Amino acid sequence: MLQPLLDICICTCRRPEQLRRTLMSLSRMNLPDAVGLSVTVVDNDSSQGASRTVEDLQATFPFPIRYVVESRPGIPLARNRCLDEAKAKGVDYLVFIDDDEWVDSGWLVNLYSYAQKVGGNSVVSGPVISCLPVSSPEYYQVFFCRKKGTTGELMPYCATNNVLIPSFLYSEMGLRFDERNPYAGGTDVMFFTEARSRGVEIRRCVEAVVYEDVPEHRATLTWLSKRKYSVGITLARQKLYAGRNRSQLMGSAVTQFVVASLTLLVGLPFRRLRTRSWLRACRSAGMACGVLGAESQFYRRAHT
Structure with a gap:
């Protein structure tokens, strides 16, 4: 064999x-x-x-x-x-x-x-x-x-x-x-x-x-924000492919963005909560843009 x-x-x-x-x-x-x-x-x-x-x-x-x-x-x-x-x-x-x-x-x-x-x-x-x-x-x-x-x-x-x-x-x-x-x-x-x-x-x-x-340039809020936005776009594509209703998915993305934004305002004095809320808002924004057909260009530059 x-x-x-x-x-x-x-x-x-x-x-x-x-x-x-x-x-x-x-x-x-x-x-x-x-x-x-x-x-x-x-x-x-x-x-x-x-x-x-x-x-x-x-x-x-x-x-x-x-x-x-x-x-x-x-x-x-x-x-x-x-x-x-x-x-x-x-x-x-x-x-x-x-x-x-x-x-x-x-x-x-x-x-x-x-x-x-x-x-x-x-x-x-x-x-x-x-x-x-x-x-x-x-x-x-x-x-x-x-x-x-x-x-x-x-x-x-x-x-x-x-x-x-x-x-x-x-x-x-x-x-x-x-x-x-x-x-x-x-x-x-x-x-x-x-x-x-x-x-x-x-x-x-x-x-x-x-x-x-994780190199130092990735362990930053800027890199994480871009990454979460890109992840949101991919998540929207994945859910649409799996049969999720486009209108419902947009409604969910907008709701998550609003909740994350409100939490961000409340959490401004607290770094961990502020950062988490901001990144959730970035992902939700990516989801909404993904529903509208946006595509990520996250890998246009090689990531070292």
Whole structure:
């Protein structure tokens, strides 16, 4: 019987040192039994800025690393190149992580073993733990926390920052990341929303942990505000795709914006409450604009 094949895919753009850390963490992790494993690095930079990083590690890496360039700019195009490369390799599972993350030693064992436990045909998503710079206010941690949930929980969607995907999603169902707006955020959310609408289970595995360092320029109110606005636009698109009534969704967004604004006024003397309320207002504004057809350009510039 042939071993199942797993391909860990990393999209990168002008972050060679972060990518090096990601790859080094993969080289030290525990490996699942009786599987074939490879890594694909898709460099979304026509100047091939990540080539040296990969070349430095290839000779001593414990499993094969393939380096390819997707010169057309945009995260969904790089992600689709990952799908194409995985399909060409004939892998059974594609695993996405980001180029600014590093993995827990038991990450892949936990992710893959849980996928097999639930039958091998589910998307499985793990948590990302954000590590903030010491210069950021302590209460900012809550704004970078993802919902932890419980292992086995069914999810309506997930992201590509820590996820295992069975190959039939792209090889048989033909799912692709939407390339029409290559700089938009949330194309991964829409990819998995479509998968869920077509009967694919998306399950959470809290034991499959990866970490990310949050740079100082992200741990700011300006960056968080732009991010929350973009998230609001994506959330509106996701809910509309899932069948939510447009008028009702607009009413909900406006109501949330008003409540957040009033809470902001009340909370002006209190930094934590003021910040939380402002960010909720930004997300609600994004939802309202998303209902009206606005599109995010959050990734027009590479985020270092």
